[in-house]
Every structure is written in C-alpha cells, then in structure tokens.
Amino acid sequence: MKRPVARTLSLSCFIMVLAFAAAVVAHGQSAPRSDVQAVRFESVDVFLDSSTHKLAAYQFELFATGGHAEIVGLEGGEHKAFAHAPYYDPAALQGDRVIVAAYSIDAELPTGKTRVARIHMQITGAEVPEYQIKIMETLGPGGEKIAVTAESR
Amino acid sequence: MAKERDNLPDPLLARLRQAGTPQRSIPAEIDSAILQDAHAAIARRRRMRLFLRSSVGLAAAACVLLVVGLWSFMPGRNSNDINHDGRTTIADAFTLARKRAAGDNTITQERIDQVAYAAVHLDDGRGATR
Amino acid sequence: MKTRLCILLALLITALAALLQMTACGSKDAATRQSSSPIIIPPRSSELSGVPFGLDDMPSRPDEELWVIKGSGGVSAKSPPPLSSGVTSIRSATTQPVEGIRPQQNDEPVPTSGTLVVQQDKKMIPVPLKHTAVKAAINAYISSVTVTQQFQNPYSEKIEAVYVFPLPDNAGINEFVMTIGDRHIRGIIREREQAEKIYAEARHQGYVASLMTQERPNIFTQKVANIEPGKKIDIQIRYFQTLRYQDGWYEWAFPMVVGPRYNPAGTADGVGAMPRGSAASGQKTDVHYLAPNERSGHDISLEVDLNAGVTIESLVSVNHQIRRQPRGESHTLVQLDPKDSIPNKDFVLRYQVAGATVKSALIVQSDPQGGKGGGGYFTLMLVPPENLKNLPRRAVEMVFVMDTSGSMSGEPITQAKSAVRVALGKMQPADTFQIVNFASSASQMSPSPLSASQENRHAAAQYVNSLCEGGGTEMLQGINKALDFPHDENRTRVVAFLTDGYIGNELEILRGLHDKLADSRVFSFGVGSSTNRYLLNSMATIGNGAAAYLALKDDPEPVMQSYFERISHPALTNLDVRFQGMNVKDVYPRKIPDLFVGQPVILTGRFDGSPRGSVTVSGKVGNEKLHFDMALAENNTSADAGIRTVWARTKIADLGDEFIRTGRDVTGDIRNTAIEYGLMSQYTAFIAVDSLTRTTGEHGTTVNVPVPMPDGVRYDTTVAPGGDK
Incomplete structure (x- = not known):
C-alpha cells in the first residue's frame, strides 16, 4: 500500500513540476517582449x-x-x-x-x-x-x- | 569688380558661328577657291588669336558674370560671435533677436537660428566655447 | 420588370460605350500591333508643301467622342444609385445641363457628346489627416519652407496614422517638431533602422510617437502612433531648397500628392498604388487613393513670402488660384485661394525679375561651426552667356519618347501629343527624327530615323495622333528603344522624354539610362499636374540634358520653343570652376552639368577663410576653349542660413548620382553626411517620442491616409482593380 502511495505522490510531483515548467515556458511565450522592461x-x-x-x-x-x-x-x-x-x-x-x-x-x-x-x-x-x-x-x-x-x- | 557683361567675346562668337553652320555639299570649283582663301583666313585667325591673347582683360570682363546675392554682413573672425566675447552662446542669438524685435529687418529669423544652432553644437567637444 | 429593363438598357449602353472607345483608340494590343509596324511614308504631296506646320493644322480624330459612366457604384444591377441623394439621370447627345443634375466638378473630364452620366455627391471619407499648412519664404533663389501636418483621430478607437506624401526632390529637411496640445517636442535625427526600432518600441508600449522616413528623395512616410479618439497631433517639418531658374523664370514648386506608380514585375521596393482600404500591394511603400466619387476632409493652405531682392516683373501660378498682397516692388505675399484647397496637384509659382536676364550670383553663409578661422558655405548660380543663343542652329537627331501608359490617359497624353506636334513643327530639313512610344511594351514609328521633311513630319503627327494610351509603364523598354540604334555622327542625338514619371523602379531606370546613354543627351518633360520630379530631374542629370515641366494648363508652344532654343545651340561643356584668393573645397555636383541656353547651373561648396577673390570658369563650346572671369565683390557675404543645408543635401544627391554612374556603395557616406548635418535621407529618419503620454493598451488600428488622385489622372486606368499598376 505504501508503494502505490509513494508512486502516486512522486507522479503528482512530477506532473506539478512539468505543469510549472510548462507555465513558465507559456508565460515566456505569451509575454509580448521579453525585453519590455529592458x-x-x-x-x-x-x-x-x-x-x-x-x-x-x-x-x-x-x-x-x-x-x-x-x-x-x-x-x-x-x-x-x-x-x-x-x-x-x-x-x-x-x-x-x-x-x-x-x-x-x-x-x-x-x-x-x-x-x-x-x-x-x-x-x-x-x-x-x-x-x-x-x-x-x-x-x-x-x-x-x-x-x-x-x-x- | 569686373566689368559686367554676360556675353561671349565677339571674335569667339564669330568663330563659333562659322564652326556651327550646317554643312552643305560644295561644288569642287568653289571648294578649291575656298582652299586658296584658306591661307589668308588662317593668317587672319592667327592675328585674331593674338588679339584674343592680348585682350585677356577684356575677355575676362566680357565673359559673364558678376556677383549678386549680397545680403548684409561681412564676417568677422567668427561671424557667430555677435557679442565679441570670444564665444558663441545663446546670448549672441538673443542679441540678434532683440535687434530684430526692435525693428532691424536686416536680421532674419534664419540668421538667428543659425547662431543659436552654432551655440548648441556639440561635435568636437568645443561646444559653446567658440 | 421595369428594373430588369433598366439594367438591360444600362448594360447595353455600357457595352456600346466600350465599343466606341475601342473604335476610337483600338485595344491596347491593337495599338501595339499598329505601332510596331513601320509606317509607310506617303509620297510628296503637292497639297502638303507650303502648308504651315503646327498644332492647328494637325488632323483631329473624328471619333474622339467618349461615353462616360460616372458614379462609384457605376450602374449596378443590384443597388442603383439613389435618386434622392445626387441625381441619377441619363443624357444623350447633348452637353446642355439637364434640370436636376448637379454641375460637374472642375476636376472631372467634361464629355463632349453622347454622355451617360450617373452623378452623385462626393462621399466624404473621414481621414486622420485634417489639414496641411505650408509657409514658404523665398530669398533670392533659396527658399525655407515649413510644412505642418495636422493629424486628428476621427474614429472611436485609438489609431496609428500612416501618410505617404511628397516633398520637392531637392529639399534638405532639417527640422521636425511634434506638437501635442500646447507642447512642442523636437524630433531627433537617427539612423533609419535605429529610429524605426525606437518608434516600434514606443508604439508597442502605447506612447505617442512619430516617425518620418524617406522612401524616395521626393516621397516620405509619416507615422504617428497612439492617437486617441478626438485627439490632435501636429507634425511640423522644415526644409531648405534652391529654386529652379529656366528661360527667364524662377520656379518654386510644392508637390501635394504622390501620383500612382507602376511597378514592373520583380520590383519589391517600389511604390504601390492601391484603392482606399485595400490590403498591401506587396511593395515596400503603398499609397492609398480615394475613388473618384470620394473626397476626404483633408485640405491644404499655402503661403509664400517672396522677397526677390529685385523688382518682380511678373508672377503666375500655373495650377492654382492665388491671392497676392504686394509689399513693395521686390516683395510680395502669395496665398493659395481657399477655394482651391484640394491637395491634388503641384503648386507651381513662376516669376520674372527686372532686367533682361539674371546675373550669375554667389550667396555665402559663414560656417556655424567654422570657429575663428572663418570659412563657410556658398552657392553659385552660373548663368550661360546671353549670346550663346546667337550661335547657329545645329542639325539634330531627335528622338521623341512618349509614355502612353494608363496613367497618361486623358489630359496628360493629350498635352504630350500637342507638345510633340509643336516640336515637329519646329524641326528643320537637316534634322532627323524618330518617335518611340512605350506602355506595357515599346514600339517606334519607323525602323530608322526619318529626315524632317514636311511630309515626314506630317506623317509623324498622324502617327502621334493615332497613339493610344493604356497598359503598364515599362520605361526601360522605351529607353532601350530610344538609345539602341546606330548613332548619326553628323547630328547631335537628343532624346526628348515625355512622361509623368509614374514608376516605382527609378533606380533601375536611371542605371539603364546611364548604361545606354553614350553621346546622347536626354531632355525630360514632366507632363501632368503632379509629375515625378525626382525621376525627371535625375534623368536630365544622368542624361547630360535638362528637365522641363508641362502642366496640363500650360501652352506647349513656349515650352517647346524654349526646348528648341536649348538643343539648337551648342552647350558649354567640360566646365571647370576655379577660385582665386579663397580656398574652396567640396564643390557639388562634382560633375558640373553642361550650360545650355536659358538654363543656369547651381553649384555649392565650402570655403576656408574669407570669401574674397575671383572665380574663373573654363569650358568648351564645340572645340573652342573658353574662360570666364567672375570677380567677387569685397562685401559678398550673405547671412542665409539655408546654404549649409543646401550644400549637404546636394552632396547627398551627388553621392546618389555616383552610385548610379559607378555602382560604388555610398551608403556610409550618405548616412554620415545626413547625420552630421541633421538631414533626412534614405538612411536616416526623424523620431519623436512623448514619454509622458502613455495610452492604454498596445497600439491601435493602423489607418493609411487615402489621398485624391492627381488632377487629370484617371483612377480606372491606374488604381482601380484591373488598372495598369
């Protein structure tokens, strides 16, 4: 029982990291210019x-x-x-x-x-x-x- | 100032007239007659050239042109230094602007702008010190 | 049923009109076929000999009647123009006004007979350019001009206004000010790419900004970003230029509209001509045109403060009505009549001053950056000797090259034909001639030049009358045709180019002309109300000739008479100007143009020290060497501030000519000169950003300011879908 829980947890973490990374990438792409502030x-x-x-x-x-x-x-x-x-x-x-x-x-x-x-x-x-x-x-x-x-x- | 005449010298004009006359076919007898006269003509032309050389002054005065365009002032050592303080600043433009405002029509707005632009010129680091 | 009958009738009349037009002029292809065949010269006819030869005795075409159908919608089956607003009426075989029909506008062609008119009120098109105000001051032969463009957003959302407009091709533009309310922001000159980046960034971030770029020496683009609804923004430009002087007349011209350009296949950096509101043409620059039944609220006012320095003897406005307020014998104020405020033709002011001829004149400006060493800039107007015209007439090999493209259709081609007929009448038996015409292709009157006998000239006049306009403007083909045949060594070859210059590949044309020129001379004639003066002037420069302009209202007779005066007498060639007593440098143009009768040359240069001493001009007339001495007066300095700018602008133009002649990359030289002197050029631009006014959101919709068609130029043959552009 422990192992499936651990596996689920690690999978969740992996998905969250992936989602975060995707969000970062998406944010970067949707921003009109990366150098607007520059x-x-x-x-x-x-x-x-x-x-x-x-x-x-x-x-x-x-x-x-x-x-x-x-x-x-x-x-x-x-x-x-x-x-x-x-x-x-x-x-x-x-x-x-x-x-x-x-x-x-x-x-x-x-x-x-x-x-x-x-x-x-x-x-x-x-x-x-x-x-x-x-x-x-x-x-x-x-x-x-x-x-x-x-x-x- | 040179004598004002805007024309080519007459001898030159005559030669050019001769040179520019359209060609026509010339009968041989006339041609030979012309040939006989040619030596005399050459001699005359020599004399004419001599005359031309000797009258350079006349040609110089005759050939064209003079100068017009004479608007106002004579430059000093630095014509933009109106106040003669060794520098060109907005004070020089301001001096001209006050004169213009006082009715001096010889000073144009372009002239004032010229001095003002000289005052703010950067370029070589001399800035407004001129 | 009635509606259908009406539609059928309308279609029938349309077809009839088209048929009549084809009969009158033949189709384009037919015209090409006709003109490509060598003409057969009729045998000498006794009726012809001794008949005075001129415009009046040229045969007129009996079939010149034209049926005109007017109205934006034309005759539409689905939505006929409303009868209530603007009256729809049918007239036939009469020019008498019909009750209920509004009088025609002056700028519309008046049909001679058999006319079907669908007359409508002009539709008002809101545009973001409300008014252009022009103020010029002329001193001697230099003018300073301020142009104010008043932009205003008539829409309900934020916009970017884009306006493509003309200025004189020799204008040295050195000032740019953006005014928002009572705030004046002076623009900065930058390298073009850098200015474009700054503008794009400011526009993107919502700041009010403006950018002015040069597309051709006489075509510019003004962009104003982030104009909020109802807001006004003024752009003020200032430039200096030298005036033209020709045949005893000074001429100051201000162009008001860019004519519709034709861009040959493969041209990408041309100038497109598009109907208002249509998508981009694919060219680098697009001009958007109002349809004939449309009118924008954009109007123009113009004022010229003319201070000639000597008594003004006569003054005329070629294309516009003016009001004149004399302020002395040598000083007058000229204003454009408010009734003539549509910006659709060049404003051309010509004036004569006291004295039979002008004298050569030197104007000097001390160098603002000259320091204590003195020095400065000068312009020198070099006038040809008056008695040059007494020299004998020389035989010429005349090649008339006529632009018969779609843009010449109507009044321009009529004027060009008149001019050629007048010129034919002035030819002498020793001359020869050829007539070349070009549109989508080029053709010529005969396989080789013809002698200028009376019967040949009469046949030529008939040939000219038969020429039909339509199609593109493949000018290079016309150039090739005019210059690609063996040179007659006994005659001077003179090419007279009659065109409106409405092409977008100027550089290609000029290089082609240079490559083919050899010993020929090219004299360009700008025919029309708004010609491409950059092209025409450059063709004359490259072609060692001179340019002249034939407005629609000009009488061709004196224009062609002056032209013959110029070409009939030898020019002063190989000119060299030496200055004694003053150290002169950087004189432009470096290749001094030949001096023709009635056509002075303006040189500009720099000098060190004081402008004292004398000037010696040497040259040749035929094979004779010649020297002119010009003494400089002691007190010959002027305070004209524009000469420095004129010098820099002339240098830039000269570098452009060098590129055409040699192919040397002059980009860096032009850019450096423009930046050093704060001048607009093809490699520099003016930018102004108001960092205080940041609007919400990104930039708004881009609105191209549509412009009216040039006076006398047809929309249907140039701009409309299916036109010849």
Whole structure:
C-alpha cells in the first residue's frame, strides 16, 4: 500500500513540476517582449530658478552617467515664453550629452522656479542613469547675465 | 569688380558661328577657291588669336558674370560671435533677436537660428566655447 | 420588370460605350500591333508643301467622342444609385445641363457628346489627416519652407496614422517638431533602422510617437502612433531648397500628392498604388487613393513670402488660384485661394525679375561651426552667356519618347501629343527624327530615323495622333528603344522624354539610362499636374540634358520653343570652376552639368577663410576653349542660413548620382553626411517620442491616409482593380 502511495505522490510531483515548467515556458511565450522592461521611456525635466529675476534666455549642458540613455525628443518649458522646443544639436546621437538653449523676446517672462525644458529619453537596461546639468548662460530681458539655480528630475 | 557683361567675346562668337553652320555639299570649283582663301583666313585667325591673347582683360570682363546675392554682413573672425566675447552662446542669438524685435529687418529669423544652432553644437567637444 | 429593363438598357449602353472607345483608340494590343509596324511614308504631296506646320493644322480624330459612366457604384444591377441623394439621370447627345443634375466638378473630364452620366455627391471619407499648412519664404533663389501636418483621430478607437506624401526632390529637411496640445517636442535625427526600432518600441508600449522616413528623395512616410479618439497631433517639418531658374523664370514648386506608380514585375521596393482600404500591394511603400466619387476632409493652405531682392516683373501660378498682397516692388505675399484647397496637384509659382536676364550670383553663409578661422558655405548660380543663343542652329537627331501608359490617359497624353506636334513643327530639313512610344511594351514609328521633311513630319503627327494610351509603364523598354540604334555622327542625338514619371523602379531606370546613354543627351518633360520630379530631374542629370515641366494648363508652344532654343545651340561643356584668393573645397555636383541656353547651373561648396577673390570658369563650346572671369565683390557675404543645408543635401544627391554612374556603395557616406548635418535621407529618419503620454493598451488600428488622385489622372486606368499598376 505504501508503494502505490509513494508512486502516486512522486507522479503528482512530477506532473506539478512539468505543469510549472510548462507555465513558465507559456508565460515566456505569451509575454509580448521579453525585453519590455529592458527598454523604457522616461523624461528628464530641467528646472531653473531665477528668483525674482525675469529669465529671457538660457543655455545648459546635460550629461547622463550610468545606464544607456538615448534622446528621443526635446520639449519646451512650462511657461508660455519657453513653450517652443528649444535649440539642440541634431547630431547629438548618443544622448549622454546635449547642449540645450532657448530665448524669448516676449514681454511676459518667468520668474522663480520654472521648467524650461523636458528631454525625452529611451533607457535600455536595468541601470538607472543619472543626469547632471551645467549652466552655460542665463540672461535677463536686457541681455544682462543673471544668477540661477538648476535642478533636474 | 569686373566689368559686367554676360556675353561671349565677339571674335569667339564669330568663330563659333562659322564652326556651327550646317554643312552643305560644295561644288569642287568653289571648294578649291575656298582652299586658296584658306591661307589668308588662317593668317587672319592667327592675328585674331593674338588679339584674343592680348585682350585677356577684356575677355575676362566680357565673359559673364558678376556677383549678386549680397545680403548684409561681412564676417568677422567668427561671424557667430555677435557679442565679441570670444564665444558663441545663446546670448549672441538673443542679441540678434532683440535687434530684430526692435525693428532691424536686416536680421532674419534664419540668421538667428543659425547662431543659436552654432551655440548648441556639440561635435568636437568645443561646444559653446567658440 | 421595369428594373430588369433598366439594367438591360444600362448594360447595353455600357457595352456600346466600350465599343466606341475601342473604335476610337483600338485595344491596347491593337495599338501595339499598329505601332510596331513601320509606317509607310506617303509620297510628296503637292497639297502638303507650303502648308504651315503646327498644332492647328494637325488632323483631329473624328471619333474622339467618349461615353462616360460616372458614379462609384457605376450602374449596378443590384443597388442603383439613389435618386434622392445626387441625381441619377441619363443624357444623350447633348452637353446642355439637364434640370436636376448637379454641375460637374472642375476636376472631372467634361464629355463632349453622347454622355451617360450617373452623378452623385462626393462621399466624404473621414481621414486622420485634417489639414496641411505650408509657409514658404523665398530669398533670392533659396527658399525655407515649413510644412505642418495636422493629424486628428476621427474614429472611436485609438489609431496609428500612416501618410505617404511628397516633398520637392531637392529639399534638405532639417527640422521636425511634434506638437501635442500646447507642447512642442523636437524630433531627433537617427539612423533609419535605429529610429524605426525606437518608434516600434514606443508604439508597442502605447506612447505617442512619430516617425518620418524617406522612401524616395521626393516621397516620405509619416507615422504617428497612439492617437486617441478626438485627439490632435501636429507634425511640423522644415526644409531648405534652391529654386529652379529656366528661360527667364524662377520656379518654386510644392508637390501635394504622390501620383500612382507602376511597378514592373520583380520590383519589391517600389511604390504601390492601391484603392482606399485595400490590403498591401506587396511593395515596400503603398499609397492609398480615394475613388473618384470620394473626397476626404483633408485640405491644404499655402503661403509664400517672396522677397526677390529685385523688382518682380511678373508672377503666375500655373495650377492654382492665388491671392497676392504686394509689399513693395521686390516683395510680395502669395496665398493659395481657399477655394482651391484640394491637395491634388503641384503648386507651381513662376516669376520674372527686372532686367533682361539674371546675373550669375554667389550667396555665402559663414560656417556655424567654422570657429575663428572663418570659412563657410556658398552657392553659385552660373548663368550661360546671353549670346550663346546667337550661335547657329545645329542639325539634330531627335528622338521623341512618349509614355502612353494608363496613367497618361486623358489630359496628360493629350498635352504630350500637342507638345510633340509643336516640336515637329519646329524641326528643320537637316534634322532627323524618330518617335518611340512605350506602355506595357515599346514600339517606334519607323525602323530608322526619318529626315524632317514636311511630309515626314506630317506623317509623324498622324502617327502621334493615332497613339493610344493604356497598359503598364515599362520605361526601360522605351529607353532601350530610344538609345539602341546606330548613332548619326553628323547630328547631335537628343532624346526628348515625355512622361509623368509614374514608376516605382527609378533606380533601375536611371542605371539603364546611364548604361545606354553614350553621346546622347536626354531632355525630360514632366507632363501632368503632379509629375515625378525626382525621376525627371535625375534623368536630365544622368542624361547630360535638362528637365522641363508641362502642366496640363500650360501652352506647349513656349515650352517647346524654349526646348528648341536649348538643343539648337551648342552647350558649354567640360566646365571647370576655379577660385582665386579663397580656398574652396567640396564643390557639388562634382560633375558640373553642361550650360545650355536659358538654363543656369547651381553649384555649392565650402570655403576656408574669407570669401574674397575671383572665380574663373573654363569650358568648351564645340572645340573652342573658353574662360570666364567672375570677380567677387569685397562685401559678398550673405547671412542665409539655408546654404549649409543646401550644400549637404546636394552632396547627398551627388553621392546618389555616383552610385548610379559607378555602382560604388555610398551608403556610409550618405548616412554620415545626413547625420552630421541633421538631414533626412534614405538612411536616416526623424523620431519623436512623448514619454509622458502613455495610452492604454498596445497600439491601435493602423489607418493609411487615402489621398485624391492627381488632377487629370484617371483612377480606372491606374488604381482601380484591373488598372495598369
């Protein structure tokens, strides 16, 4: 009596293992892409804070360190004066470094903290890239240099 | 600036006219008469060539062309460095944009874009330091 | 019973119409048989001598009447068109309007007599492309053009919109912006494969994304993924180009629709022509067409800010109604009349400036990346000497090659025939000629070229009149027929190609032309409202000739007169341009085209330092050597930002020509140039992804934007099932 029970148990175990394996395989096949998680899209928002000064022009350089990031689009800022897509080097292919700049001759200009640009990225791989910003130029409406702080997220 | 004339020199034109005249069958007697005249013609052509060589200046002025297309500015050492601070940045484009907004119609939006693109150019690592 | 009688009557009339048409033109096979037999030249006739030779005295066909049956459903036995919406009526032997019948649309052929008309309202087809807005600025001979395509999802589910559209073949496209609401996302130039992968991934993951690729130098595909119901997405493209200048007129053209292409058997990377909503053709690219009774809501607006720099003396729009707002003697704003907003033909603007002729012109742009060393880019318009046209007429061996395929059916072939008849009238007794026609096969008028005697030309006109259109576009056969016979050493062989260029195997054609060319010159004539200018311009480049365009509304007389001016006088050949006092490099095209009467050449290059000094042009007229000196003014720098782009685009085109001429693999060179200058090419593409807008689910249904047939081109002979594509 014991032997048939043991045999049944081992057969059951074997079937369960088989079913599990089949489920794993089936899951793998039904998933649309095995690398969906490996390729994803995200955006990097760049904020400048000019305090009480009006911001009329800016230029910064963005570096990506770690991970594999590629630029797939470049968007303007939240304020109407910087809503249009900024200038960049169209040959900035690798995406780990890009210079972005814009100006506005509008009468209404942003003060305080404002998002001036959004950079759309395609990230490949599990590693999360980090971004650094180097401010190169920030100007007020009369062309005078103004001090700002920068932030990206 | 060269003298403005858009024509071939007359002697050359005459030769080309002669060369391009459609061929016709020529009676033998006329042919021989032409042959007799040929030496004289060759001599004339020699003189004409000499004349052509000696009037290179005239031919140079005569033969075509001049230059038009003259839009505005003369380049400095770096024509995109509008502020003359040794660099090209968005400040240079902004300077032009303010001038245009103030009514300077000699500055086109394309020119402003040109300077702005120069400012953001990556390529050789010089970036905006030019 | 009555219904059956009606059906029977309708079928009878249809059969009669078909019979009449066959009688008029013969079947395709009959035409081939007829044209393949050498024509017998009638003996000299006294009635013919001394008769002025021209278009008016050509015999018209007495049997040109055509019975037309209109309406999407045609005359259907099961579902006749409703009488209430759009009126069904039968007219016979009259062109007078019948009460109750709506007036015909302008773009529909007007039957001359004996007409059965089933007239319906145009059925409105919702499409995801709502509007195209074109804004151009012309300065001297360079234009900057912004095209905005406004996509909108009119359906109840998410879609991907795919739109195949034309742009000028010399357009240097360097800007791409996707606008979603008030957000503007600038696109990035990538290698094509990489851009396609990014787009596929974004589309798959539900992100709003757009991709623009180049299928031909003048055909592009725009894809916009994940447009949710009711949502709008704008795509803005900017390009630079140089204008054409020919016979005293500048010409700026904007194509609006891709004509239906024919792809010979074995072609896989062609451009298919498919009815709206049908499955893929099997070609790499497909254009979907609206049926004649359909109309989409897609319309176009167009504005040209023309700043000629000198007084504009005259200005015409060839195909469209325009409104003009002068802003000075040399400056004017031209707008497309809103009543003419269907995008079914090229917008062609021609203008003349003050002075009898234009002068050679140099425009310079300092290099944005030139640094302190200066340098930059230039374009040079080299104008032929004015008195070149005073040189004597030379005898030519003229070969007219006429495209008589299905796409030429109707107005285009009528125009082509008129042009050939006009040209025949301008030939001189010392000339010889041959007429070749091609469709599914090629044939010729006589076994060998004929002398251009009056009776031969008259016979040729009759031959031209007898040509019938229909069938495919085996252009290579036409080329072979035109170039595969012994060359007459006493005459310049000139091949005049009259075609709409609606083929999908351009590369094969151009290589075939190059291989057969020898000493011949090819002059291409684009006949129609929306011709394939890439093919026609390239044929002229490869064929050492020039291209000209004959719109449906053009008078063939001045066009052919200018053509004869060009071919009748010697060209300046073996041109070489040397720059003294300035270090010039990378001048394109590397093989400088010959200079013909009325046809300047535009060169573009780079230079180091300042653009000072002079330019010497050397060349040959016949066997005579020639030198031109062109002094450069001290202050000759322009700030035109487009020249850098024009230079890079010309380099890419020149590399393409090199591939045709030598077979060298130029892929890497083209790709590198395009990426360095941020330009669209066959190996690069623009991609833009909005990583913030992720829609639910995978990508939606793909909707191909159907386009109208080009004005004057028949749907039934090109696109409809059983057509000639």
